[in-house]
Amino acid sequence: MIVEYPEVYVAGVGTTPFRQQPDIGLVDLAVDAGRRALDDAGLAPTDVDGIYFGNFLGRSLEGQGVLASIIAVRLGVMGVPTTNVEGACGSAGMAFRQGALTVRAGASDVCLCIGAERMSAASTPEITRVLAEAGEMATDGIAGLTFPGFFGLVASAYAHVYGLSREHLSAVIMKNRDHAITNPNAMFRSAVAAETLASAKPIADPLRLFDCSAICDGAAAAVVTTKARAQATGRPLVRVMASEQASGPVGVNQMTTLTTFPATTTCAERAYKAAGITALDIDVAEVHDCFSITEVVDTADLGFFAHGEAHEAIAEGATRSSTPGIVVNPSGGLLGRGHPVGATGLAQIHEIVHQLRGVAENQVAGAQIGMSHNLGGAGATATIAVLGRA
Amino acid sequence: MIVEYPEVYVAGVGTTPFRQQPDIGLVDLAVDAGRRALDDAGLAPTDVDGIYFGNFLGRSLEGQGVLASIIAVRLGVMGVPTTNVEGACGSAGMAFRQGALTVRAGASDVCLCIGAERMSAASTPEITRVLAEAGEMATDGIAGLTFPGFFGLVASAYAHVYGLSREHLSAVIMKNRDHAITNPNAMFRSAVAAETLASAKPIADPLRLFDCSAICDGAAAAVVTTKARAQATGRPLVRVMASEQASGPVGVNQMTTLTTFPATTTCAERAYKAAGITALDIDVAEVHDCFSITEVVDTADLGFFAHGEAHEAIAEGATRSSTPGIVVNPSGGLLGRGHPVGATGLAQIHEIVHQLRGVAENQVAGAQIGMSHNLGGAGATATIAVLGRA
Numbered sequence: 191m192i193v194e195y196p197e198v199y200v201a202g203v204g205t206t207p208f209r210q211q212p213d214i215g216l217v218d219l220a221v222d223a224g225r226r227a228l229d230d231a232g233l234a235p236t237d238v239d240g241i242y243f244g245n246f247l248g249r250s251l252e253g254q255g256v257l258a259s260i261i262a263v264r265l266g267v268m269g270v271p272t273t274n275v276e277g278a279c280g281s282a283g284m285a286f287r288q289g290a291l292t293v294r295a296g297a298s299d300v301c302l303c304i305g306a307e308r309m310s311a312a313s314t315p316e317i318t319r320v321l322a323e324a325g326e327m328a329t330d331g332i333a334g335l336t337f338p339g340f341f342g343l344v345a346s347a348y349a350h351v352y353g354l355s356r357e358h359l360s361a362v363i364m365k366n367r368d369h370a371i372t373n374p375n376a377m378f379r380s381a382v383a384a385e386t387l388a389s390a391k392p393i394a395d396p397l398r399l400f401d402c403s404a405i406c407d408g409a410a411a412a413v414v415t416t417k418a419r420a421q422a423t424g425r426p427l428v429r430v431m432a433s434e435q436a437s438g439p440v441g442v443n444q445m446t447t448l449t450t451f452p453a454t455t456t457c458a459e460r461a462y463k464a465a466g467i468t469a470l471d472i473d474v475a476e477v478h479d480c481f482s483i484t485e486v487v488d489t490a491d492l493g494f495f496a497h498g499e500a501h502e503a504i505a506e507g508a509t510r511s512s513t514p515g516i517v518v519n520p521s522g523g524l525l526g527r528g529h530p531v532g533a534t535g536l537a538q539i540h541e542i543v544h545q546l547r548g549v550a551e552n553q554v555a556g557a558q559i560g561m562s563h564n565l566g567g568a569g570a571t572a573t574i575a576v577l578g579r580a
Numbered sequence: 581m582i583v584e585y586p587e588v589y590v591a592g593v594g595t596t597p598f599r600q601q602p603d604i605g606l607v608d609l610a611v612d613a614g615r616r617a618l619d620d621a622g623l624a625p626t627d628v629d630g631i632y633f634g635n636f637l638g639r640s641l642e643g644q645g646v647l648a649s650i651i652a653v654r655l656g657v658m659g660v661p662t663t664n665v666e667g668a669c670g671s672a673g674m675a676f677r678q679g680a681l682t683v684r685a686g687a688s689d690v691c692l693c694i695g696a697e698r699m700s701a702a703s704t705p706e707i708t709r710v711l712a713e714a715g716e717m718a719t720d721g722i723a724g725l726t727f728p729g730f731f732g733l734v735a736s737a738y739a740h741v742y743g744l745s746r747e748h749l750s751a752v753i754m755k756n757r758d759h760a761i762t763n764p765n766a767m768f769r770s771a772v773a774a775e776t777l778a779s780a781k782p783i784a785d786p787l788r789l790f791d792c793s794a795i796c797d798g799a800a801a802a803v804v805t806t807k808a809r810a811q812a813t814g815r816p817l818v819r820v821m822a823s824e825q826a827s828g829p830v831g832v833n834q835m836t837t838l839t840t841f842p843a844t845t846t847c848a849e850r851a852y853k854a855a856g857i858t859a860l861d862i863d864v865a866e867v868h869d870c871f872s873i874t875e876v877v878d879t880a881d882l883g884f885f886a887h888g889e890a891h892e893a894i895a896e897g898a899t900r901s902s903t904p905g906i907v908v909n910p911s912g913g914l915l916g917r918g919h920p921v922g923a924t925g926l927a928q929i930h931e932i933v934h935q936l937r938g939v940a941e942n943q944v945a946g947a948q949i950g951m952s953h954n955l956g957g958a959g960a961t962a963t964i965a966v967l968g969r970a
C-alpha cells in the first residue's frame with residue numbers, strides 16, 4: 191500500500207527565561223511556555239487536540255505523576271490525549287518527536303509539545319543524585335559515577351585517542367557564552383575569559399566548572415500541526431523534514447568506545463535519509479553540549495567534522511555565528527542558555543524555528559535548513575529534528 | 581490531501597504471571613513479557629524497530645530513569661527509538677496507543693509495547709503514598725486522599741444518586757473472581773463467597789478489602805505491526821480498529837460529578853467513531869476495575885448500560901462469561917488478575933487478542949470485536965483500544 195503522509199509543520203514556539211527561579215512551580219513553567227507557543231502560533235488552548243509533556247526530574251523531586259493532564263487542566267485544554275514522556279535529558283526532544291508522529295498519523299491537528307524542568311529548589315547533592323538516574327544505576331550509579339564524572343571520562347578518552355587541550359574545551363565554552371550574550375532567555379549573558387575557564391574549580395578531570403552546563407529552571411514548547419492548519423494561522427511556517435530517535439548503551443560497561451555516541455550516529459543517519467539531505471546541507475544546528483566535551487563529540491557524530499577533527503575545527507572558530515559554514519548553538523547552547531534538562535530539546539527547536547524565520551538574535555543569514563540534537567543519559571537515547579524553511 | 585493510512589495489527593502478546601514476586605526485578609519482568617510477545621509473534625528481538633515502555637512507579641521506587649533503553653539493551657534490541665510513557669495506572673494503555681500511532685505514521689514496522697510494575701517489594705504505606713502521585717498532590721494528596729479513599733467517595737456518590745447495596749458491589753467481585761479461576765496468570769484463582777466480601781476488613785467506606793484490586797508484580801507486552809509484516813509471521817492476526825485516548829480532571833475539586841469519568845466517555849465516543857461501531861457491537865471487553873465501583877461506572881461510561889443501571893445489570897449477571905450479551909473482564913479483570921499498575925493496560929490487550937483468536941480460557945463464542953479500557957489516576961487519563969478479528 192502506498193501511503194502519502196501529511197507534511198508536519200511547526201506553527202509556534204515559546205520559551206520561558208532559563209534562570210534559577212525556584213519560586214516558580216514546575217507546572218507554572220510548563221503552562222507559561224505552552225501559552226507562549228500558542229500565542230506565537232495565533233492559536234487558543236481550545237484549538238489544541240493533543241499534549242506531550244517531556245520531563246525528567248519532576249517525579250523524583252516533586253512527587254507528582256500525570257503531569258500532562260495537570261498541565262492540560264491549567265491551560266484549559268480539556269479531554270485531549272495527554273501523554274508524559276521521559277528520556278532523561280532528551281525528554282523534550284522525545285516529546286517533540288511524539289507530537290510530530292501523532293500529526294503524521296492523522297491523530298492530531300494541533301499538538302502542543304512542552305518540556306519543563308525545575309531543578310534549583312533542590313540542593314546540588316540531591317540534583318546530582320537524581321540526575322544519576324539517567325545512567326545505569328545498578329552498575330554505574332551504585333559505583334558513584336555521576337554525569338560530570340562520566341563526561342570527564344569521555345574527555346579523558348578523547349584526549350587519549352585524539353589529543354585534547356584545555357584550550358580546545360575552552361573554545362567550545364567561549365563560543366557558546368559569546369552566542370548567549372544576545373539571547374534574552376539565556377542564563378549566562380556575558381563573555382568569559384580563557385584564564386577564568388582554566389582556573390575554575392575542578393569538577394571531574396579534565397572538566398572544570400564552566401565545562402558543565404548549569405542547573406536551572408525553565409520550560410519550552412512548540413505547536414506541531416498539519417500544513418493546512420499551519421497555513422490558516424497566517425504565521426511564519428517551518429516544516430519538519432525529519433524527526434528521528436535512536437537508543438544506545440546505558441551503562442559504561444556496555445560501551446565499546448567513549449569517543450562517539452552510537453545513539454547520535456544512528457539517529458543522524460536516519461534523520462538525514464528521511465530529510466533527503468547530508469550533514470553539509472545544514473546551515474545551523476543546536477546540539478547537546480551538556481558539557482564542553484559533548485559538543486566536540488556531537489559535532490563529529492553528526493557528520494559536521496571527521497572524528498578526531500572537531501576539537502581543532504571548533505578552536506579555529508568553524509562553528510561560530512560570525513564565520514562562514516555550519517553554525518553550532520547560536521542560542522548559546524546548554525553551556526550558555528542553561529540546561530533545565532527536560533526543557534532543553536524544545537528550547538533547541540525554539541532557536542531553530544527562529545533561525546528559519548530569520549528573526550534569531552544570532553541570525554545565520556539565509557538559513558534554509560536547521561537541526562536540533564538532544565541527548566539523554568550517557569547516550570541512552572538521542573533525538574534529531576531536521577527543520578526546513580517553508 | 582487524502583491520506584490512506586496503513587492498517588495496524590497485533591501480531592503477538594505475552595504476559596508474566598501476576599503475583600507478589602518481589603525477588604524479580606522490574607526490568608526482568610519487562611524483558612520476560614517482551615520476549616513472550618515476540619515468541620508469540622514468531623519474531624526475534626532483531627526484528628523490533630521501536631519500543632514503548634509504560635510504567636508508573638519505577639521512577640519513585642527504583643530510582644531509575646531511561647528504563648526503555650535499559651530494557652532494549654537487555655532484549656538485544658539496539659539502536660531503535662525507546663520511549664518511556666507515564667499515565668499512572670493507564671501507562672500501558674498509553675504505551676500500546678503510542679505503538680499503534682507510530683506504526684500508523686510509517687515510523688515503525690514492528691513496535692514492541694511493554695508495561696510493567698514492581699510493587700510488592702515496597703511496604704503498603706510506601707505503595708499507598710506513591711500511588712497517590714496519580715492524583716493532584718497539591719490539593720488531594722496533601723489532604724491525605726488516597727485512591728481507596730477517592731473510589732470510596734465515588735461509591736458513596738453513586739449510592740446517593742442511584743442507590744447501591746453491598747450486594748451490587750459484591751456481584752462485580754464474585755464475577756471477576758469466578759472469571760479468574762481459569763486464568764493461569766491471575767493472582768486470585770478461587771471463588772469468594774458473598775459473606776466473605778461483606779465481612780472483609782473495611783478500607784474506605786463502603787469499600788472493603790476485596791473491593792480493591794491487589795498490589796502485585798507483573799508485566800505484559802504486545803507486538804504492533806503493519807498488515808504485511810503481520811501476515812508474514814503466519815500467526816493469527818488481530819486488527820487495531822481504534823486506539824484512542826482522552827484526559828479528564830485530575831483533582832476532586834475540578835470534578836462536577838463523581839458518578840462518571842469524562843475521560844472515559846470522551847475516549848469511548850472517539851473510539852467507536854474511529855472504529856465505525858457502537859457499544860452494542862462489542863462482544864467482549866476488558867475494563868478498568870481497579871475497585872468494584874469502578875467497573876460499575878466504567879460499564880455505563882462505555883455505553884454498555886444506561887447511567888444508573890449498570891449496578892443492577894451486573895448483579896443480574898449480564899456481564900458474566902456464562903450469559904449471552906457483552907462479557908466484561910473474562911480474564912478476571914484487575915480484581916481477579918491483580919493490578920501491577922503499569923502493566924494492566926497491556927494485560928487487557930493480551931486477553932482481548934486471545935479472545936479474538938478464539939483461544940481464551942473464558943472464551944466468548946465467536947467473538948469478533950473486543951475492547952480494552954485503561955484508566956489512569958482519578959480519571960486523569962483513559963485509553964481505549966478496539967480490536968477486531970482479522
